Amino acid sequence: MQSKLSDIELIEQTLAGDQSAYADLVKRHQRFVFTLAMRFAKSREDAEEIAQDCFIKAYKSLDSFQRQAKFSTWLYTIVYTTAMTTLRKKRVATDSIDDEDTFVQIENKPSGYEDNAENKSRTFYVDQAINQLLPDDATIITLFYKGEQSLEEIAQTMGIEANTVKVKLFRARQRLKEKLERNLKHEVNELI
Amino acid sequence: MNSIEEKLWNYIDGTASPEEQHAISLLIEQDEAYRKKYRELLALNAEFTAIELDEPPMAFTYNVMEAIRNEHAQAPLKARVNLNIIKGIGLFFVLTISAILIFALASVNWSASADTATQVKFTMPNMSHYLTSPLMQGFWFLDIVLALYTFDTYLRKKSNTKMDTSVHSGGQN
Numbered sequence: 001m002q003s004k005l006s007d008i009e010l011i012e013q014t015l016a017g018d019q020s021a022y023a024d025l026v027k028r029h030q031r032f033v034f035t036l037a038m039r040f041a042k043s044r045e046d047a048e049e050i051a052q053d054c055f056i057k058a059y060k061s062l063d064s065f066q067r068q069a070k071f072s073t074w075l076y077t078i079v080y081t082t083a084m085t086t087l088r089k090k091r092v093a094t095d096s097i098d099d100e101d102t103f104v105q106i107e108n109k110p111s112g113y114e115d116n117a118e119n120k121s122r123t124f125y126v127d128q129a130i131n132q133l134l135p136d137d138a139t140i141i142t143l144f145y146k147g148e149q150s151l152e153e154i155a156q157t158m159g160i161e162a163n164t165v166k167v168k169l170f171r172a173r174q175r176l177k178e179k180l181e182r183n184l185k186h187e188v189n190e191l192i
Numbered sequence: 193m194n195s196i197e198e199k200l201w202n203y204i205d206g207t208a209s210p211e212e213q214h215a216i217s218l219l220i221e222q223d224e225a226y227r228k229k230y231r232e233l234l235a236l237n238a239e240f241t242a243i244e245l246d247e248p249p250m251a252f253t254y255n256v257m258e259a260i261r262n263e264h265a266q267a268p269l270k271a272r273v274n275l276n277i278i279k280g281i282g283l284f285f286v287l288t289i290s291a292i293l294i295f296a297l298a299s300v301n302w303s304a305s306a307d308t309a310t311q312v313k314f315t316m317p318n319m320s321h322y323l324t325s326p327l328m329q330g331f332w333f334l335d336i337v338l339a340l341y342t343f344d345t346y347l348r349k350k351s352n353t354k355m356d357t358s359v360h361s362g363g364q365n
């Protein structure tokens with residue numbers, strides 16, 4: 001069962017020495033942090049490592065968190081920075097993270113899905129298309145639709161201007177739409 | 193000039209100005225092409241909103257807290273010293289100094305005449321037998337340990353500052 005206390009209250013309890021309060025914070029944000037990490041990682045193990053690293057970094061720097069922004073925005077900034085650093089380190093000698101052709105992400109199937117085309121819902125195809133996007137595009141889409149983040153907050157997380165986020169979001173949605181249509185077309189062709 | 197799609201996304205997201213919102217809503221009502229595109233984007237928006245979050249492993253929270261506990265256990269001794277111990281040591285020194293002062297004052301001959309009072313004689317204890325070779329070796333050993341501890345603290349602080357800078361620079365960007 002998750003705590004009903006606000007993020008700020010849990011942070012205050014953590015800073016007062018109550019580690020179980022931080023465990024509640026982790027439980028509350030772990031799904032989103034893990035999902036963001038999955039946008040960059042090549043495997044669930046890598047994503048788990050990134051997400052764990054982020055929560056440890058956040059714990060260590062918790063006293064420097066200024067309550068002007070939401071805790072989630074601050075946490076996602078750590079996730080974005082850590083994931084980008086990890087990705088760069090792992091690919092430094094091979095290829096570019098900005099090259100869509102070289103970015104091969106794992107097929108991330110949510111539990112409960114089967115390969116049977118009849119059982120695949122529209123959500124499955126959207127998830128599949130997101131996993132084919134570049135990390136930056138997938139991150140913007142995830143932060144905007146699932147992270148309840150405004151354009152300004154996404155800008156803060158990614159270290160860019162809000163107007164740039166607006167343009168990037170527009171392009172990311174276009175690419176996602178294209179991938180979705182292509183995947184559905186491919187699926188229909190396979191059925192025929 | 194924004195494309196129809198861009199205008200409509202701004203309208204759906206609510207990021208357009210009130211005047212633009214009004215103008216786009218009129219276009220959707222009156223223009224068939226706008227209306228068709230709007231419905232298409234609205235459906236896509238609903239699909240994007242329905243994205244599912246990934247589920248981390250069952251033991252994720254436990255693993256994070258375990259890692260934090262391990263890191264906490266490795267923290268330098270300085271960070272784990274109880275404040276009461278420091279206060280206790282301080283109290284011990286204050287009491288000792290007070291006791292010496294009280295003893296010194298109590299041993300003064302207050303009834304002595306003015307002439308003799310100016311001729312107070314202090315007898316210094318003979319320290320030569322305390323400064324034996326093993327004592328000096330112990331002193332030097334303690335100095336080396338303290339120097340190594342200080343160097344270790346400096347290196348840890350340097351490494352922590354480096355890590356904090358990378359976290360904070362991410363936060364400020």
